[in-house]
Amino acid sequence: MDPTDKMDVLINALAEMKGLKEPETNGKTGKDLLDINDLKLLFRITERTILRWRDSGKLKFIRIVGCIYFKWEDIVPLLESKSKTKS
Numbered sequence: 531m532d533p534t535d536k537m538d539v540l541i542n543a544l545a546e547m548k549g550l551k552e553p554e555t556n557g558k559t560g561k562d563l564l565d566i567n568d569l570k571l572l573f574r575i576t577e578r579t580i581l582r583w584r585d586s587g588k589l590k591f592i593r594i595v596g597c598i599y600f601k602w603e604d605i606v607p608l609l610e611s612k613s614k615t616k617s
Contacts (some may be wrong), residue, residue, distance in 0.1 A: 563599040573612065
């Protein structure tokens, strides 16, 4: 990856974080497993909200060597329901 590509990735990430751009979710994120930080950026919610969703069963999770991850396929329905409530 050349420096220009790295700069584009950085600019896109910053734009998403500032809410200037919707996260790119065209089918996949490039990862099959997402961590809490990924979900915070994707949904624009706090870590506490993610933990509440996890504890209530709204978010399925897996634990790998003590770390918590979420499967992309389990996140898609939540993203779709969020986009429907936005409209």
